[in-house]
Amino acid sequence: MSLKRVVITGIGVVSPFGNGVPALMKGIEEGRSAVRFMEGWDQYNGLQSLVGAPVTMQGEMSIPRQKRRSMGRMSIFAAQAADEALADAGIMLADEDLWRVGCVVGSTMGSAKSINDVFETMLPDKDLSKLNSTMFFQCMSHTATVNVAQYLGLTGTIMAASAACASALHAIGIGYDLIRLGRQDILLCGGAEELHPTVTGSFDILFATSTKFNDNPGKTPRPFDRDRDGLVCGEGSGILVLEEYERAVKRNATIYAEITGFSTTASGIHVSQSNKESMVMCIRQALADSGVKPEEIDYINAHATATLQGDQEEAEAIREIFGALVPVSCLKGNIGHTLGAAGAIELAASLKMMETGMIYPTLNLENVSQDCEGIQHVMHPLKKQVNTVLKNGFAFGGINAALVCKKI
Amino acid sequence: MTGQEIIEKTNKVFEESFEIEKERLVPDANIFVDLGLDSLDIVDLIVALQSSFGVKIRNEEKVRDIRTLQDLYQFISSIKNEEGTKNV
Structure with a gap:
């Protein structure tokens, strides 16, 4: 089938x-x-x-x-x-x-x-x-x-x-x-x-x-x-x-993007703490599902809730897969953490960024924390052709989710 | 409590809880057909009337016979009268 x-x-x-x-x-x-x-x-x-x-x-x-x-x-x-x-x-x-x-x-x-x-x-x-x-x-x-x-x-x-x-x-x-x-x-x-x-x-x-x-x-x-x-x-x-x-x-619909990959994994280790290894696995599986290589991702919309441990784990996970190749930003500085809605609101905004070719920076990111270095933080509006987006979302319970969308 | 007070208090419940315009609250209005209440609304109507009139009516068998606003006014009136009799 x-x-x-x-x-x-x-x-x-x-x-x-x-x-x-x-x-x-x-x-x-x-x-x-x-x-x-x-x-x-x-x-x-x-x-x-x-x-x-x-x-x-x-x-x-x-x-x-x-x-x-x-x-x-x-x-x-x-x-x-x-x-x-x-x-x-x-x-x-x-x-x-x-x-x-x-x-x-x-x-x-x-x-x-x-x-x-x-x-x-x-x-x-x-x-x-x-x-x-x-x-x-x-x-x-x-x-x-x-x-x-x-x-x-x-x-x-x-x-x-x-x-x-x-x-x-x-x-x-x-x-x-x-x-x-x-x-x-x-x-x-x-x-x-x-x-x-x-x-x-x-x-x-x-x-x-x-x-x-x-x-x-x-x-x-x-x-x-x-x-x-x-x-x-x-x-x-x-x-x-x-x-x-x-x-x-x-029906000649306007298509924002195609969903080409999704994955969800769990840490199985701790009910509240984020975990880099399971995040890495989640993102890699979403990329594999999508059939894209890390360097083919044009923009990562991070989960990044601004907790001490969560941001560090996510930055490490992104660094391990993408290094500093791909622009990364998140929207929590603008609208806070909308929790169960976050993945959809932030993906919607990412699709608009894809549409306009303008990546918006992480609000309130003024001095990159040492433990979050090594990835390409967007600190000013960035004009860039965005064809492929990775959206991350992580949750209590050790749950990770990653979605890949491609412009068609 | 006078009959007019019962009507006014009851109608207020319909206006506030069910967003029904005052003009539609006529005595022969059928609560289900004309005013559009359904089974869930009836639960809320009972809760609101209990609160508004300080009565307990949830388990009253007569509630099931109510069809029109006039039925409801009379029902409330009889409950309040029974209450008054008990207090004598």
Whole structure:
């Protein structure tokens, strides 16, 4: 059985820079930071990191109430990103065989605010009678993908990928395989996540968050930088339209790129620490799947969350495979770490960089840390023909993911 | 609690919880057909009414017979009256 080719024909995002890909790219192009001091977070005892990259919710009332009622913040972001992605792809669902159209959307967990609200409502008096009917649908792990499917009326394959910060890349990888195997024609794939003090807190108690920039939020996170001190959580959603190649060509779709390689590996060593060896294996397998050599990659969009250990391991992994041959940058300095959405939002931005031939630098990378040297850090906007992109994503649980896209 | 107060409080639940315009909240409006509520909405309606009126109605058999807003006003009224009787 021959495998089908898979292309990306639409992208949509909700990011801390606002709704839509243009808002995201404008923020990146202008070198801005969306990181803010989070008012009210200081009421949480023990929370050291008081910064985040929030999304200002907009336009949610245009989602019909009976679709919206089961959506927490992340699902609203995902639905809005899916709308944009479909419009960008020029796909009218009314014209499609919806048994052949599905979605795979990942997130770390269900809506953090909704989960918090449920327990705040229920636990003080151990009373379930005040819980409304749709809270569970906001809290369940597959909330984002289910809500996208319900909102759009999709009836094909509906799956969720839950792999923390690698969720979106896993979702895209699953979608890539489903279309390659001929099981679906169109899949909306990506991730969603939302910002909440309990989410930042989960990293904070592990000393993984940025805590020294509460008075100067725009200066953090600082991926690969000498003065980096941890990650900053963000929120949003990224959705990509994956489509079978022949079908996309037949309808004269604009093709951003072909997905040519994907891999995911695990360290099997430690639940929270990153691991260079398993990252190297992951990237090498993605390159092999794609049939490209390291020197054929034109741009690497790094995961680089600005944690001390994670950035070092990723820089070492990139150095081992690519040396200083390939430009490397990441977007966490602009929009924080959007966790389960990161892989899709950052891949969407990478595809726009591919389209325009302009690679944007890692914001807040001012002095490359000694332990992150030896790779080609992009510290200023770089004009370059980009035909092939590698997108990295790594997650708690020792999970690694890497995706290769080629311009066609 | 007067009948008018019950109507106003009930209607407020429909406006706030289900985003239904005031003009549509007429007594003979069918909650399902005219106002578009479904099974999940009924759960939320019960939760909201319990909170708004300070009553427990989730396990009341009579809830199942409610079709129109007028049915609902009368149901709430009877529950509040029973409550008042118990307090005498």
